[in-house]
Amino acid sequence: MTARDENGAAVAPGGATPYWPTPLAARIYASIGGLFVYVRAMAVFLVIWHLVSLWIGNPILLPSPIAAAEALVDLTRQGEVFSNVVASLTRLGTSFALAILLGVPLGFAMGLSRNVFAMVDPLIELLRPISGIAWIPLGMFILGVGEALPTAIMFYGAFFPIVINTVVGVRSVNPGLVQAARVLGVGRAHIVRHVIWPAALPNILVGARLGAGAGWMAMVAAELIGAPSGLGFAVEWYRELLMTPSVLAFVFLIGLLGYLFDRLLRWLQRVLTPWAQTQGGAL
Amino acid sequence: MEALDQAAPKIRLDGISKEYIVPRTGQRTLAIADVSLDIVQGEFLCIVGPSGCGKSTILNMIAGLAEPSAGTVAMDGAPIRAPGSERGVVFQDYALFPWKTVRENIEFGPRFRSDARLGAAERDKLVRHYIDLVSLTGAEHKYPHELSGGMRQRCAFARALANEPEVLLMDEPFAALDAQTRLILQEELLRIWGEDLPRAERKTVIFITHGIDEAVFLADRVAVMSNHPGRIKTVMDIDLPRPRRESLRATSEFQTLADEIWQLIRREAYEATIDRR
Missing domain, CATH: 1.10.3720.10 (MetI-like)
Structure with a gap:
């Protein structure tokens, strides 16, 4: 077989990789992006929880x-x-x-x-x-x-x-x-x-x-x-x-x-x- | 041709029939009726026929995976009752073990079969030989899902060969491949089979296909089957010289033989395609 990639993954000949974004940087950005989505969802939930607890006003029933x-x-x-x-x-x-x-x-x-x-x-x-x-x-x-x-x-x-x-x-x-x-x-x-x-x-x-x-x-x-x-x-x-x-x-x-x-x-x-x-x- | 008929048959199908009983209705269906055929040592036999004529059933019986309802299947005179390492099979869907690498797949028979007692070093040599033979060198440590269709096919072929069977049974092995790969692998198959070896040293091959060109290109003899129930209509000798190369396909002898076979199965192929029953 010739040196072709059977997996279909992009393996550029001579190992030429683009300068930017480097794989590591791309991964870091991806995980920061994922974290942001996660934090945003949690923040909405926490804000609602806090507002509801203020409205109820009884820390035994629902504390903040x-x-x-x-x-x-x-x-x-x-x-x-x-x-x-x-x-x-x-x-x-x-x-x-x-x-x-x-x-x-x-x-x-x-x-x-x-x-x-x-x-x-x-x-x-x-x-x-x-x-x-x-x-x-x-x-x-x-x-x-x-x-x-x-x-x-x-x-x-x-x-x-x-x-x-x-x-x-x-x-x-x-x-x-x-x-x-x-x-x-x-x-x-x-x-x-x-x-x-x-x-x-x-x-x-x-x-x-x-x-x-x-x-x-x-x-x-x-x-x-x-x-x-x-x-x-x-x-x-x-x-x-x-x-x-x-x-x-x-x-x-x-x-x-x-x-x-x-x-x-x-x-x-x-x-x-x-x-x-x-x-x-x-x- | 070297006196095909004088030799004792390697595989003998003697009046085999296969009947299915449809579970729900209890209706009996005759899939194969009274098939008799002798296959001699070192022969390359192709079985062609319309879809559903029981080609694969015949192959499964020789492999020992199915039993005939009547008649006997024998190898070297002894009836076949169960699968055995002396008969290797290459399946249409390759049936590679997805959790094993190319190397481990090829090693599977020599390593785990009940009568195998090869040392690790000998086994390693054997496996390496077959990896090289089917040109999978460099891909030994890949898993089947990382391979192209043609590479999977060659891996399945090497797995069957590495078990060193006397008879090789191939069930439409190239059916799932694209046309170019198929043509290349047909020539490869003949090379690996050993076209230039004397007949006694070649493996006996029984090759199922629905490609008429494929059958004519590969075979010493082509058994043409008919449908409902499956029977052998004719066995044709393919007297084309070996080794066979791509250029053979363009010759008039090749075309004539292919056309003869096509005329034999044409009517049934139409019936099978256009109105089944």
């Missing part, structure tokens, strides 16, 4: 964003934020890891074997529509207030999206690729490892993202009543003390951390499955 920010700074300084963040993230980590460790193999077995699918799927379809929150009262009976209850409820939320997307991933493997491996004389074990697993991986990661989101949402509900620590617990604690700015500070943290965890998983998707162009998902 300034009061909430001050509360966040205070709580950070006292270190109270960190202990609760660590408690919640530990639970997320434990329950998410458990959901992956159990959900992915189960999804694989269901995707590969019709018998396993026929046995397990009816149960899953029955349990899936039940929100994890519905199990909290029963969970308090069985597990009591502590680490086990929120972890279990978060696991419940994360488990089903992971199983179902794994099944979808395994089932939607292009049969042509499996045939291509078979005609090369490759055995079943290698086909599962080197064809089905990578082909299903994009869907599995979509399931992981959905599962992490569902787990994180279930966490707040579980910690509100079933835990002695964590972000949800803090929200409830400061509500009882009528310290609404602190309540809002923790609510903000819940959103921020959930968003950051999703960004982490999205980054993993890009790193682990660079060949997957689109990221669709079931559920």
Whole structure:
């Protein structure tokens, strides 16, 4: 082949690049532009919030964003934020890891074997529509207030999206690729490892993202009543003390951390499955 | 031609039929009826026919991916029941593994097939050889989505070759390419196949196409199929000299052969295109 660029990307011969804007400068400008759009949207929201809080005039019902920010700074300084963040993230980590460790193999077995699918799927379809929150009262009976209850409820939320997307991933493997491996004389074990697993991986990661989101949402509900620590617990604690700015500070943290965890998983998707162009998902 | 008929067949299709049962209505459809054909060692056989005549089904049966409803498919006298590394396949859509680079795709068979016990060094040499053979040197570490159609095709071809099969099955491998690339790859295919080698050292190739020119240019024999149900109408010898070059297409012998085949499938090709059933 000649030295032509198969990717269609502009690679000028001799490495001649235009002087301005240099790639780095262009990137900086692009990110400043993106930041501006982001800040503008946030500013509009904050101004409206502030005006509404002035109009209501009751800091217990709705404090101003300034009061909430001050509360966040205070709580950070006292270190109270960190202990609760660590408690919640530990639970997320434990329950998410458990959901992956159990959900992915189960999804694989269901995707590969019709018998396993026929046995397990009816149960899953029955349990899936039940929100994890519905199990909290029963969970308090069985597990009591502590680490086990929120972890279990978060696991419940994360488990089903992971199983179902794994099944979808395994089932939607292009049969042509499996045939291509078979005609090369490759055995079943290698086909599962080197064809089905990578082909299903994009869907599995979509399931992981959905599962992490569902787990994180279930966490707040579980910690509100079933835990002695964590972000949800803090929200409830400061509500009882009528310290609404602190309540809002923790609510903000819940959103921020959930968003950051999703960004982490999205980054993993890009790193682990660079060949997957689109990221669709079931559920 | 070196005595095609005397040799024992490499692949023998003996009275094969394929019947489909439409799931909803239970209606039986005969896709292929009573096809018998012998393919000898080192032969390049093309199968042409109108779309839907069961060409690909026949190829899948030889590959071991499908079973005939009646009759037998055998290789070297032993019936074919499952896919095996002695029969390599190049698929129409290439079926490259998108998560593997060109190199890893080509290495796939030699590395993972059940009976493969090549050392890493030997495997490396083998893979390098086939990368060079199909002129993909320099693109080894690209992923399939970064390649042009022609490069993907050559990668799929190298993947099949690197597994060192005795028989190469090709299912309309050039169908998705533009006309110029197709012409170039046809000549490349003949070069890689080894036109100037003695017949015993060549691979046996079964090549499905709907391009009549392509079939005449490549093949030792062309099997012409008819539709509804799929049968072999005629097997034509293509007595054109090898090695074959681009200039061959302009000769009157070439044109005559191509026209003969076209006359054979013309009526059915029309029916298949204009009113199906």
